[in-house]
Amino acid sequence: MSxxxxxxxxxxxxxxxxxxxxxxxxxxxxxxxxxxxxxxxxNGGFYDLTRDGKPLSTDNPVRGIHTSARMVHCxxxxxxxxxxxxxxxxxxxxxxxxxxxxxxxxGGYFWQLNDDGVADGSKQGYGHAFVLLAASSxxxxxxxxxxxxxxxxxxxxxxxxxxxxxxxxxxEFSEDWQPVAGxxxxxxxxxxxxxxxxxxxxxxxxxxxxxxxxxxDLLINRRAREEAFRxxxxxxxxxxxxxxxxxxxxxFRPAGTTPGHWLxxxxxxxxxxxxxGKQHSWMPEAARxxxxxxxxxxxxxxxxxxxxxxxxxxxxxxxxxxxxxxCEAAAAGHFxxxxxxxxxxxxxxxxxxxxxxxxxxxxxxxxxxxEMTEDLKPSNSLFPGKGDIYHALQACLxxxxxxxxxxxKMIKEHPLVx
Numbered sequence: 001m002s003x004x005x006x007x008x009x010x011x012x013x014x015x016x017x018x019x020x021x022x023x024x025x026x027x028x029x030x031x032x033x034x035x036x037x038x039x040x041x042x043n044g045g046f047y048d049l050t051r052d053g054k055p056l057s058t059d060n061p062v063r064g065i066h067t068s069a070r071m072v073h074c075x076x077x078x079x080x081x082x083x084x085x086x087x088x089x090x091x092x093x094x095x096x097x098x099x100x101x102x103x104x105x106x107g108g109y110f111w112q113l114n115d116d117g118v119a120d121g122s123k124q125g126y127g128h129a130f131v132l133l134a135a136s137s138x139x140x141x142x143x144x145x146x147x148x149x150x151x152x153x154x155x156x157x158x159x160x161x162x163x164x165x166x167x168x169x170x171x172e173f174s175e176d177w178q179p180v181a182g183x184x185x186x187x188x189x190x191x192x193x194x195x196x197x198x199x200x201x202x203x204x205x206x207x208x209x210x211x212x213x214x215x216x217d218l219l220i221n222r223r224a225r226e227e228a229f230r231x232x233x234x235x236x237x238x239x240x241x242x243x244x245x246x247x248x249x250x251x252f253r254p255a256g257t258t259p260g261h262w263l264x265x266x267x268x269x270x271x272x273x274x275x276x277g278k279q280h281s282w283m284p285e286a287a288r289x290x291x292x293x294x295x296x297x298x299x300x301x302x303x304x305x306x307x308x309x310x311x312x313x314x315x316x317x318x319x320x321x322x323x324x325x326x327c328e329a330a331a332a333g334h335f336x337x338x339x340x341x342x343x344x345x346x347x348x349x350x351x352x353x354x355x356x357x358x359x360x361x362x363x364x365x366x367x368x369x370x371e372m373t374e375d376l377k378p379s380n381s382l383f384p385g386k387g388d389i390y391h392a393l394q395a396c397l398x399x400x401x402x403x404x405x406x407x408x409k410m411i412k413e414h415p416l417v418x
Contacts, residue, residue, distance in 0.1 A: 024400060028396035031389050031393050032389075044063070048387035052365040061114065065109055065112070065130065066126065074394075075089035077411065097149065098149055102152070103121070108156050122174060123173040123177065125170060126252060128156060132150070137198060150202070168184065168189045170184065185235070186234075193268050201405055209275060216268070228293065231261050231262050231290070232257065233261070250318070251383070257310050259298025260294075263306075266332035266335065267398075270287045275405060291333075297310060306321060306329070320372065322370065323392060327356075328391065329352045330349065331399070333352060356368075400416060
């Protein structure tokens with residue numbers, strides 16, 4: 001099927017329809033409502049929530065840095081949209097990141113905290129990527145800590161994590177910056193790519209964008225292309241794929257391959273292409289390949305939803321269904337429709353939203369089911385409750401704006417039209 005250059009010529013493109021746009025905004029507001037007050041921990045940071053929106057634990061709960069940073073990012077988006085109360089959530093999260101997660105002695109940011117102090121003092125690339133995203137988003141709304149946080153996290157990434165000869169970051173260090181040897185991961189670098197683009201948009205500083213291009217070139221133009229646009233997750237220190245890697249924390253480092261990340265990279269590669277002046281010709285091709293492979297290999301053709309992981313023979317390995325690959329598929333579908341509109345892309349976009357509407361949104365308690373069994377029953381084997389607004393909120397809001405940059409940039413430049 002040939003590409004259609006102008007997405008306005010697509011028949012009945014949902015992202016252009018006022019009803020669909022209003023429906024998406026309603027879902028976004030439902031997510032904002034679900035988390036805005038219930039997730040606030042008065043001792044600092046944010047609670048993970050149960051299915052019915054109550055704190056999962058109030059007895060010295062652990063707060064991960066990615067949760068704190070994602071809440072800052074999402075409620076900065078809310079403030080840009082004009083949502084009352086969102087700026088207070090940003091301020092609550094920014095103060096916790098700066099005053100508690102930041103390691104004043106050794107530099108960098110602790111992975112996990114509790115009411116007693118540091119629960120896990122390791123310095124994780126994944127967490128530091130989200131601190132950069134939070135700082136960049138907070139800067140777009142003029143938060144008073146944003147510039148200090150942005151300067152500090154940029155220096156940490158540059159001096160501790162960035163490996164110039166590879167064009168990517170190292171994965172993990174101890175609290176006092178002893179390297180944890182033997183592993184490099186795509187997940188932290190993927191999220192750093194998102195954060196680097198946001199930092200470039202917030203500051204105009206080219207070095208952020210240059211790093212994002214280098215990461216994408218390594219992981220997608222080279223490593224994913226070598227695997228027919230299936231994104232390898234795990235590597236050794238020389239960025240050679242490790243097909244046998246196993247880590248007990250399958251939330252962040254699942255074995256095998258993860259189709260949801262192929263979808264996430266679809267959007268990020270097209271966003272990077274747009275931000276870098278559409279000069280890298282490999283990026284649109286890679287985005288098509290990533291999206292095609294994820295829908296072909298990752299989508300459950302019988303029951304719907306994406307299998308969490310596949311083995312290297314493309315056989316579903318962990319067959320339960322998570323919400324975030326669906327979110328990334330919706331966002332990726334919008335980016336593809338915007339840049340490479342085809343009827344097939346529109347069909348896939350609708351397929352994903354149809355599934356989300358009928359299975360993933362929790363009609364009883366609000367929020368979204370973060371995990372379902374293979375046969376689509378709500379479950380909690382990997383995710384204990386509802387701890388995250390980030391993926392679902394972006395899925396709802398990204399289709400409301402041009403696919404030319406981060407949500408923060410697009411909201412500032414394009415008034416929302418329903």
